Amino acid sequence: MPDNGTQRNILLGGHKLKKECFMTSTSFEDRDGQIWHNGKLGPWRDARLHVLSHALHYASCVFEGERAYAGKIFKLTEHSERFAVSARTLGFELPYSVAEIDAACNETCEANGIVDGYVRPVAWRGSEMMGVSAQDTRIHVAIATWPWPSYFSPEARMKGIRLKTSSWRRPTPETAPVHAKAAGLYMICTLSRHEVESQGYDDALMLDWRGQVAETTGANIFMLMGDGKLHTPTPDCFLNGITRRTVIDLAKARGIEVVERVIMPGELAQASEVFITGTAVEVTPVGEIDDHRYTPGDVTLAMMEDYEKAVGKQPESAASAA
Numbered sequence: 621m622p623d624n625g626t627q628r629n630i631l632l633g634g635h636k637l638k639k640e641c642f643m644t645s646t647s648f649e650d651r652d653g654q655i656w657h658n659g660k661l662g663p664w665r666d667a668r669l670h671v672l673s674h675a676l677h678y679a680s681c682v683f684e685g686e687r688a689y690a691g692k693i694f695k696l697t698e699h700s701e702r703f704a705v706s707a708r709t710l711g712f713e714l715p716y717s718v719a720e721i722d723a724a725c726n727e728t729c730e731a732n733g734i735v736d737g738y739v740r741p742v743a744w745r746g747s748e749m750m751g752v753s754a755q756d757t758r759i760h761v762a763i764a765t766w767p768w769p770s771y772f773s774p775e776a777r778m779k780g781i782r783l784k785t786s787s788w789r790r791p792t793p794e795t796a797p798v799h800a801k802a803a804g805l806y807m808i809c810t811l812s813r814h815e816v817e818s819q820g821y822d823d824a825l826m827l828d829w830r831g832q833v834a835e836t837t838g839a840n841i842f843m844l845m846g847d848g849k850l851h852t853p854t855p856d857c858f859l860n861g862i863t864r865r866t867v868i869d870l871a872k873a874r875g876i877e878v879v880e881r882v883i884m885p886g887e888l889a890q891a892s893e894v895f896i897t898g899t900a901v902e903v904t905p906v907g908e909i910d911d912h913r914y915t916p917g918d919v920t921l922a923m924m925e926d927y928e929k930a931v932g933k934q935p936e937s938a939a940s941a942a
């Protein structure tokens with residue numbers, strides 16, 4: 621079992637909180653474990669690429685973000701299918717079938733002893749050509765995994781995270797491959813995230829090019845409105861998350877109606893509960909967006925609990941916080 625779970629206290633949203641994962645003191649280069657690269661597992665530190673890789677210069681790269689719970693990757697095949705579709709959207713085919721990617725993700729988890737953790741498949745164009753055109757580049761695929769209990773700490777989750785609207789917006793579907801999980805799109809997300817983190821917020825709410833509410837930098841958004849229904853923006857220019865679709869099904873199973881529609885920022889004032897959904901953040905309550913305040917309530921807690929059950933996690937954290 622590699623020692624990849626280092627934690628560090630950071631100042632987040634004005635509170636001193638413990639945050640796991642990307643905020644570790646050990647670089648992601650310098651770790652124990654195995655990374656699957658182009659068909660086989662190899663030592664973590666040897667999983668390298670050349671500085672003239674096309675993907676590094678021109679963002680010809682797609683990736684996935686998955687979570688394993690109790691030894692099983694949640695909705696693995698849906699993630700592998702999206703991985704293949706994202707690659708195709710960027711004009712290349714993965715050199716492995718969906719079934720082979722599924723098997724490789726499982727093999728990588730097993731090799732690293734990951735029972736509860738994050739899984740990151742990534743595919744990119746290699747260094748055979750240096751220029752905008754990249755027709756003859758090799759397609760590389762790698763899969764890494766590491767322990768990752770919770771994106772935001774339990775304390776932060778139940779307070780509700782603090783969002784601020786970013787000055788950056790999601791582009792039109794005619795401008796960028798908005799439905800692919802393509803690395804290039806995350807340039808806007810990192811800019812947005814850094815902008816609001818520098819003001820003490822946890823994450824950015826992003827509007828789309830029309831000024832409509834879209835999503836956060838790595839998750840979809842839901843609001844409980846006065847009609848007792850969950851409202852969520854129509855995903856016509858951003859990722860229709862696997863967690864989003866799961867939560868819509870879970871809400872419907874509870875008899876909660878879900879409305880997918882255009883949501884304008886002016887409507888944020890009318891929401892009584894807000895939460896975000898994503899593989900990494902799972903179901904995380906939102907306590908604040910700009911000048912609006914929300915308290916996680918029954919519907920948010922029900923969705924957290926149902927999601928934890930669906931993924932195979934014990935629901936104590938949601939229940940004890942209620």
Ligand SMILES: Cc1ncc(COP(=O)(O)O)c(C=O)c1O
Binds near residue numbers: 837838840864899
């Ligand atoms: C920009 C963005 N939106 C939404 C999501 C949620 O997608 P999923 O639920 O499939 O993880 C993610 C995470 O992958 C994301 O990066």
